[in-house]
Structure formats: structure tokens, C-alpha cells
Amino acid sequence: MTSIRDIARQAGVSVTTVSRVINNNGYVGAATRARVEQAVTALAFTPNAHARRMRSGTSRMVGVILPALDVPFFGILAHVIEQELFRRGLQALICCTDESPDQEADYISMLLAQQVDGVLAASVLADSTQYQRLVDAGVPIVAVDRALPGLAAISVAPDHQAGGRMMAEHLLQLGHRRFAVIGAPRHSPPVQARVQGTVQRLAEAGLRPQVALGTAHDFDECRALAAEVLAGDPVQRPTALIGTTDIAAIGAIHAAIGLGLAVPGDVSVIGFDDLPEARYVLPALTTVAQPLREIGVQAVAQLVARMAGEVAVLAELPLRLVLRDTTAPPPQYGLA
Amino acid sequence: MTSIRDIARQAGVSVTTVSRVINNNGYVGAATRARVEQAVTALAFTPNAHARRMRSGTSRMVGVILPALDVPFFGILAHVIEQELFRRGLQALICCTDESPDQEADYISMLLAQQVDGVLAASVLADSTQYQRLVDAGVPIVAVDRALPGLAAISVAPDHQAGGRMMAEHLLQLGHRRFAVIGAPRHSPPVQARVQGTVQRLAEAGLRPQVALGTAHDFDECRALAAEVLAGDPVQRPTALIGTTDIAAIGAIHAAIGLGLAVPGDVSVIGFDDLPEARYVLPALTTVAQPLREIGVQAVAQLVARMAGEVAVLAELPLRLVLRDTTAPPPQYGLA
DNA sequence: TTGTACGCGTTATCAG
DNA sequence: CTGATAACGCGTACAA
Numbered sequence A, B: 001m002t003s004i005r006d007i008a009r010q011a012g013v014s015v016t017t018v019s020r021v022i023n024n025n026g027y028v029g030a031a032t033r034a035r036v037e038q039a040v041t042a043l044a045f046t047p048n049a050h051a052r053r054m055r056s057g058t059s060r061m062v063g064v065i066l067p068a069l070d071v072p073f074f075g076i077l078a079h080v081i082e083q084e085l086f087r088r089g090l091q092a093l094i095c096c097t098d099e100s101p102d103q104e105a106d107y108i109s110m111l112l113a114q115q116v117d118g119v120l121a122a123s124v125l126a127d128s129t130q131y132q133r134l135v136d137a138g139v140p141i142v143a144v145d146r147a148l149p150g151l152a153a154i155s156v157a158p159d160h161q162a163g164g165r166m167m168a169e170h171l172l173q174l175g176h177r178r179f180a181v182i183g184a185p186r187h188s189p190p191v192q193a194r195v196q197g198t199v200q201r202l203a204e205a206g207l208r209p210q211v212a213l214g215t216a217h218d219f220d221e222c223r224a225l226a227a228e229v230l231a232g233d234p235v236q237r238p239t240a241l242i243g244t245t246d247i248a249a250i251g252a253i254h255a256a257i258g259l260g261l262a263v264p265g266d267v268s269v270i271g272f273d274d275l276p277e278a279r280y281v282l283p284a285l286t287t288v289a290q291p292l293r294e295i296g297v298q299a300v301a302q303l304v305a306r307m308a309g310e311v312a313v314l315a316e317l318p319l320r321l322v323l324r325d326t327t328a329p330p331p332q333y334g335l336a
Numbered sequence C: 001t002t003g004t005a006c007g008c009g010t011t012a013t014c015a016g
Numbered sequence D: 001c002t003g004a005t006a007a008c009g010c011g012t013a014c015a016a
Helices: A004-011 A015-023 A030-042 A049-056 A072-087 A101-113 A129-136 A160-173 A189-204 A219-230 A246-258 A292-307 B004-011 B015-023 B030-042 B049-056 B072-087 B101-113 B129-136 B160-173 B189-204 B219-230 B246-258 B292-307
Strands: A061-066 A091-096 A118-121 A141-144 A154-156 A179-183 A210-213 A240-243 A268-273 A286-289 A320-322 B061-066 B091-096 B118-121 B141-144 B154-156 B179-183 B210-213 B240-243 B268-273 B286-289 B320-322
Touching (some): A004 A015, A004 A030, A015 A030, A049 B049, A061 A072, A061 A101, A072 A091, A072 A292, A072 B072, A072 B091, A091 A101, A091 B091, A101 A129, A118 A292, A129 A141, A160 A240, A160 A268, A179 A189, A179 A246, A189 A210, A210 A219, A219 A240, A240 A246, A246 A268, B004 B015, B004 B030, B015 B030, B061 B072, B061 B101, B072 B292, B101 B129, B118 B292, B129 B141, B154 B292, B160 B189, B160 B240, B160 B268, B160 B286, B179 B219, B210 B219, B219 B240, B219 B246, B240 B246
Parallel strands (some): A061 A091, A118 A141, A240 A268, A268 A286, B061 B091, B061 B118, B118 B141, B179 B210, B268 B286
């Protein structure tokens, strides 16, 4: 590795001068500067980031803890976050926990060792002990998509429970009375919050949905769940399926159509997220959109503010009903 | 930041002893070890990774250069790569170039500064000058999904051109004679290779497809492209649409159905990749599957071997036709 | 305007 | 079995 010292020798100056040229501070004579710059390009010198961090005590690195990258939701979130950080000269250390608490704990140890200046996290952990280690080390944390249990960190996330209510509301207004909630992954707090919102809103209408929750971010599982729900007696069968995510809802559409039911003629289906995938299905999925890219942008803005010892105001993260082709009044509605 | 020195003081030993305890090498008396370990937990000490790197000269970090994370293909690839690296105690530095050559160059400078031990890259660059900087610094590079132009790096990628041929072959065997290729993004070498394979195979059958290529990884654009292609005279209109990716093919399906055409009754559609999304559309997409997860696994294995100065044999990365519901003989076939 | 010397947190070498 | 010390590459008081 060629170091600042090699440059100094090559240019016939001291290391201090080289440092000054590289960082553009302090006085350096024009001729000297030129000689140094020439040596820098000649030897293809790049300053060693680790050595810099040793001196400065700041790493310009940010941990980004996410359950996965191979599901569209988190892929998009990771993309936005990474770009926003890079734009600010911050290096993202993306950590896929793969929904494993042990792995998440390991990642936190690693981030501590890396001396990260901040952490963005969508955690799958149930308690705060792991994140407390970061707090104790003075590392600012911002929660994304979901709160950090037991921690007083700011959380950049939409109101998932309100989202659950919105889904129910829309179908209620269309006249539906028999509902099922198809959702996954069951352990995900945002999913739970949506289910809770839906159940609550339906309860206000004197109704109670069937709730079928699966374990993974998985299309097949949700399809199977929905197929089971739809298999019963046609007059008892739900006329409205509420997916806790778009993928769950897409699974539900497949289940219905596989059973020979028309969507939305026989069953209405609604999703949550408004991923690109919502438009890939046919009929295209009606869904509640969350401002995913805005969430990423806001989360980074919050964290950067925290890292600078400031507190930024958190913008609204509004949910929005996106009407497409999978919801309609229930079949018997006209006959009631 | 609490350092090894703080631990030494707390435990009443020298820093050397602390280091020995932490790294579990050299002789340390049981009592001494206990005292040190107690101090470590008491002060919640985590060794500073940067200082370690300074001494060792090795960073245990790997650059992962990808065009994006917000498209399913690269999201999955990134996920697999990140997990494989972490499993081996290597830290992934994921870099989204967002298809920008300038940004990619900036990332390479950053990776050099980070003293990465290796790089995995799906580049959008047209020449080798940027990657040559890594080569000059002695950093092993493995290309993923596509070769690195002008560089003698190993490339872990399926035979995209053969994939293009497979798509044509399947439709030819069904009896189709009028083809269009719908693809994006146009500047992507894998896409180009697939188009080339398709065109070549069709030429061998004395046929020439229309080729319509868009600029982004974009559903809407491909749908528009396909709509244009299908808009003409029904007897001239292609009976088979070849998507260079699943997303392009899904766009094509929407175009056809939007025009009142039946899939696969009036038009057959085939895709490439076999993403989960291929199964979300209705009818489900027939496609050529590439072993995406295997590509990630192999790429990491190759890189790790290179980093150890070894060379691993590269396993086959077979493509496979996945028959689903979007291809059938052309409508006039029975009447010919 | 330029240079000398120290310290950031580790680990390896060598001495005891 | 344990400790003192040098060195990794850099930035910055301080001196010249």
C-alpha cells in the first residue's frame, strides 16, 4: 500500500505538506502543491480511510439493519437509504438479519466494532437489550418501518394501524359484511398493527373477520391460506379478502381465481404497500399505498440530524387508498 | 470510546495481556484471564475494527457493486451475496450505482480508500479504466451477472445468449413465425446478449423479429413498447412476444390483454429470469430460469478463493425453461 | 510556507 | 506466564 509517506518522499516534501494538499487546508506553495499532486497521481495514491478514522474518531459509516433484501419492500427501502447516505458521503453497512434474532445480535456487535456513527433499523428483535448496547456506546439510532421495542428512539414509519382501518373502511363502504384477513409474516409488528386496525374497524361495524396469518414473506403460503378460507360454503364464504401486504393479497387473488371465483365479481381483494408488484397482477390490485421512498429519505434525514446533535421535524407519512381493479360491491349486494 | 488500555488499567494488567485474552492466543493465567474478561464485560468493550485493520493490513471487507437494489433481480442477488459474505466473517459494502457511470467511479474510489480485500461487480461501465485501479491495487475482482469489459476477471454469469436462443427455440417449436422482442434496459449487456441469441436463433429459421428496447428496468415502458408492436394489422402482428426479462414480459402481457388479445390464445409471451414476479401475473409467465441464488453463492466462493490466492473451479450455471401459462401454438396454427 | 513529532487502538516481537 | 515497545497511516499541535 502506498502511503502518505511514499508521496512525501517522491515529491521531496514532508508528510505534513502532503496531508495539507490532500485535505486542502493550511498554506501550501503553488509549486509544492503541484509536485505533490503529481506524485499522488503518479503513485495512484488513495488515503487510507481506516487511518483517518483512527485520528478523527468518526467513521462516516452507518449501519442499516433490515430483515431482508430479497423481498421487494425492503429492496426498495435499502436502495433509497443507501443512495441518500452515499449522497451525503456516508457509507452504508447493510445488514440482512434474515429474520434471525441471533444474526441481528451479531450484526450489532459488528457495527459496534466498526464504530458506526449511526444506525437505521427495522428490527425483528422483541426486546431492547441489543440496541441498548448501541445506545450505551452513544450511537444515534433511528427506527424505520417499525418501532424499536422498549427503546425511546424515533421511528420513521407510517401509521400501520390506520392503514389496517383504511382497508376495512373501503370494503365496508362497498357493502361487504364477510371478511377474511390474509397476512404474513405473522411475527412482523407492522403486519400485526395492520391486522389490529382492520379488526378494530370491523368490530366497530359489529363484524369479525377470519384471520389467517402465515410465517414468511411468501406468496405460496398466503395463497394456501386464502384457498382454505375460501373453500367453505358459498353463502358463508368471505366476500372480501384483506391482505396485510401486497404479496399476501396477490396470493389471495390467485387462490380465488384458482377456485373458479371471479375477482372482484365474487371476492374483492385489497392489499397494503403499493409495490410495483401490485400492478403486475391481473386484475391489478387495489391497495393502500405507503410512501416507501419518502420513508427512506426521512429516516436518513432524521439520522443525519441526530448525528449532528440536532433534531429534525418528522414530516407526515400519509397513507393513500389506490383504487385499481380488485374491489367491488359484494355479489349479493344488489339482491339484499 | 473505551479501549484496550482502559481494560488493562481496570484489570491491573498490561495491554498485551488484554490483547491475548481477546484474541485467545498466547499464554494467560486463569486468574488473570478472569480479571480481564470481567473488565471487558464491565466496560462493554468492543475491539476497534479500524485499529485492527491498521495492524493487520487486511480489512475483511468486500465491495459489492450493483446497478440497483430496488429491482427484484438485484435485490435477490444482493441478499444472497451479503449473507454468504457475512457467513464467512466478511463485511459487505453494498454500492448501488443507480446505473450511473460517474457514481460507479466514485464508489470505486471509496472502496480503494476502504482497503477492501475484494470486489464483486455487476458493472454498467463501458471500459476497464476504473476497475483497472482496483487491479493495480492488487484487489481481486469477480464479475457477477455480466463480464467486466476489457478485464480478464472471471465472470460468474449464465450464458445469456444461450438463454436468448432458448426463448426463441421454445416458441419456434410451438409453431410461431412472427416474433417481437420486448426488452429493457437496452444498455444492459445481459439483455443485449439475450436479444442477440434470440435474433440469431430466429435467423437460423429464416425469421427476423421486431426488436423494441426501452431504457429502464421499467414495467410501464415495456408495456407501451409491446402495445405499439401489437397495434398493427392482425395478420401481420406478432404471435409471440419475447421479453428479455420477466418484468418486460409482464409488461407485454398487460399490453396484449389491454388490447383485448388473449394470452396465450392470440399472443404467446415468454420471459427471462424466473423471478417470483413471474408467478404473480395471471396467466403465470412461462420463462427461462437462471439460477440466481446459485450465481450469488458461486460468485462469493470464487472471490473468497481469489482472496486466498487460490482458484476455485466454476460450477455450471444452467438455464432452464419453466413452462407456465403464457405460451401456446399460434392461433392460425391449426388452420395452416 | 514547511517540517518534526506525537497519538489514535491494535497486535506482534522480544525480553523477562 | 506477563510486560514494554514498535509499527500500521494519518492529521495536527507546535516549532522553525
